Structures are given as C-alpha cells and as structure tokens.
Amino acid sequence: MIYQNHPKQLISVDCVVFGYQNEQLKLLLFERDLEPAKGELSLVGGWVNENKSVEDAAAQVLLHLTGLSDIFLKQVSVFSKPDRDPGGRVISVVFYALINIEDHNQKLVDEFGAKWWPVDQLPNLVFDHNLMVEKALEKLQQLATYELVGRDLLAEQFTITQLRNLYNSIFQREFDPGNFRKKILSLKAMDRLDIKDTSESKKGAFYYQFKSQEEINISERIVKL
Amino acid sequence: MIYQNHPKQLISVDCVVFGYQNEQLKLLLFERDLEPAKGELSLVGGWVNENKSVEDAAAQVLLHLTGLSDIFLKQVSVFSKPDRDPGGRVISVVFYALINIEDHNQKLVDEFGAKWWPVDQLPNLVFDHNLMVEKALEKLQQLATYELVGRDLLAEQFTITQLRNLYNSIFQREFDPGNFRKKILSLKAMDRLDIKDTSESKKGAFYYQFKSQEEINISERIVKL
DNA sequence: TCAAAAGTGTTTTTTATACACCCATGC
C-alpha cells in the first residue's frame, strides 16, 4: 500500500428496497439492531470492506435478506455529512433495489422482522434515512421516465392496468387508462398472452409478459415530466 | 466512536472539471504528481478526511485550484472496484464541476500545470478516469436536458448563438438555430441587453444575461432525447 | 340490467422539426 499517511473512513451501504403490493409502492424497513438508535426504524445497511466494491456490498446485503443474487440495484448517491450518524463518522453509499414482495416476503418477515411501508406514509427513520428515501424515489422516477419499470416489481404475468397502477404509485399521479395503454403498447416491450386475469374485472384483462431485455429497445420518453 | 471493529477505507474525490472555450467543451487534466502512474494524465482529486463531507472535499479541491469557493458541483457516482487503483484500495467519489475558463485559466495553468482538453478527443487517463469522464458527461447532458446550463460556463453576457454552440458541444449534435432560439427564449430565463456582440457576425447579435436563479422556473424538457 | 373495468377510436392541443425568408453589414 502506497497511500500510507491518509486517514481512512468507515464506509457503509444503505439500501432503499422498493416493492409493490396492493396497488401501493412500499419499502422495506427494519428495526435497527445496534446502538445508537437501536430499535428505531431504518433502512437495511452493511459495511464495505477492503475487497468489495460498494455494488458488491449492496448486493451482499440483499442476498442475505432474500437469498437472491440477481437483484435490481442502482446507486443513488453518497451521504457523508460528518455528523450524519451520531455513532461516529460513517460515509454511506445509498442504493435502491426493486424486488417482488410476494416472492420474498416470508424470509424477510420471518428471519429479519422486516416491515413493508407505503412510501407515501413513511414514519420517521433514523439519521438521514428519510432523505435517502426521498432521493431514491426521485431516481426511481427518473428511471421509469425513460425505461419500463415493472419486471422486478410485478409478477411474471401482469395486466396493463396493474402496470398502470404501478406507474401511478411511482409518480403519485393518475395516468389516463386509454392513453397509458396506447403509449405502453407502442413501446413493443411486452408480449400479450392468451390468458386473462378475471380477478380485477368482470370482463377480464389480458395478461402480458416482458420481452427479454435484449429485445427491448426504448428510445423515447415514456412519462412526460 | 461506537463502530469499533469495522475496517476503514481510503476515500478520495475526483473532479471532472468542465470548461468551454473556442466553441469546444473541454476538461481539465493534470499530470499526476505521485506514484503510481506519476506523470500520466489524470483528473484532479483529493482525500476525504474525518471532518468533511465529500461535497466539502470536492469544493476544497476546486478552491485550491481556482481560488473560488462557490463553484458549481454535482455528484456523479462512486467508483470502488477493489483493484481500480494499483496503488491500493481507494474508493473514489466523482463530481463534475462547471467553470469559466477565461476567468480562471491563469492560476490553473501557471501554478498547477493544468491543461484543457476537448472532451471529444481525450487522451488515455490513469486508472478508471476515462470512465469517470464518460459518466460525468452523461450527467451533464442529463442536467442540460431539463435545466439551462450556461451560467457557469459562459461569460456573464452571451449571445443565443454562443449558448447554442455550448449545447451543440454538450450533446455533440447540431441544434437548428431558429428552433433553438425559440425554445430557449420561451423559457424566459434570460434578459436581453441593449448591447450587441459584433465579433461573430457583421449584423451583430444581442447579448443576453441569465436572470437570478430564483426568477428561473423551468418546468419542461429543453432537449428532446 | 347495470356498474365497472377493458379496450378502441376520435379530436384537440402542444411540442418538435424543417425550412423559407428577410435583415444588417463588412468585405
């Protein structure tokens, strides 16, 4: 090691884990298991050590929580105010993750006492975690503006209405059903199946399924502003 | 300090400093003054210590270079592959900065041997610095899509054509003069002065000046895709 | 039978693009 004389810092990752259930965008909170603020609600986090990138560290946190190693992850930003954590100087790199609640709920709830909270009625979180969530949601909106978000949040098969409800909750506004359908279908990013979902309407709505990532090529804005 | 037993890491900031000169978007490069790769070209960087946020650390680097303390700075992302720096494990938080070349060139060139390079013909840089530049440019384009970029790069007074040339070089494409002018003026973000610039055309072009940040409220996309 | 979601079609408005054309002036 050449850079001998420079002070080192503690680095952590914190993950804003988004899920979608009952037509609500939710995120995963935990009761903090160490001091300070033990028992209060917080995001999941982990330490970054010598031989891992921050992406790997975040992926490892998610792997530990869900048993899955291919979870959708994006960097939000770095939080590094010297006094942001009363327990000491910790620089935190924040990520957001998208996961399917139904698939992973059991392990999460049973083993870790995790709780899903609707993003539009979050409680107070420890330290600067509320700010992290806010930034993460902005990034998610940014992503959903130019890319189709849903593969990681919805079931394998889903209706256009379910996708629209997801977009409604990401952007906290109501998209027009007819216009949303036309816009989404024009992207040619999904295949219509021959099966219908009859649970949400009497008429029944066709199920769709995302094409493989390679077949999808979206080069236009999906959501205006 | 409560978090005793966790390994700490070396943290640095690296700055992609953009400037604009001769109708070219340029960035500031330095000859690295320590091993490894001493003498090769790199971005400016600095270490992050205990009592400073990464934003403060980046601002300090820029202050040192230019003497200015209010430089435009945005976070790009974290680069943290364990082997990204052959000199040891360093996690780098990358920022980009926008500065006016004419205002600060002397100090930069004289004291630090800095060199301005057109972004579209960059040499090989040390480590992962080329990748950092690429990401920074993407972020700058993202910013310029929904906000008017120019205040920090152009002179106080500038013509629409100069602003268009800046946008041309940020997006590496040619905007239509008539349409660009209409779009920009519709934002009502600048005041027209009664002075003309006659250096770039015989007819002369009116100078404009940005309104104060508070008066500017852009709620639409400026550049399509 | 009728409420309610699914799905299609039509109209209007807004935004983007292409490009014609006049202006002013230094050479």
Place this chain on the structure above:
DNA sequence: GCATGGGTGTATAAAAAACACTTTTGA
C-alpha cells in the same frame, strides 16, 4: 452586391392529452 450569421415566420409532423364510446360479464 453578396456571403454570413441574426432573427422571424410558417407549414408540417409527431407526441400528448382529453374524452367519447363500445364490449363484456358478475353481481
């Protein structure tokens, strides 16, 4: 007088929004 960038206007195309209307079927 003509080439050059400055500046305005117009026609067209593309994208977004508003909304009417038809279909289907369980309650």
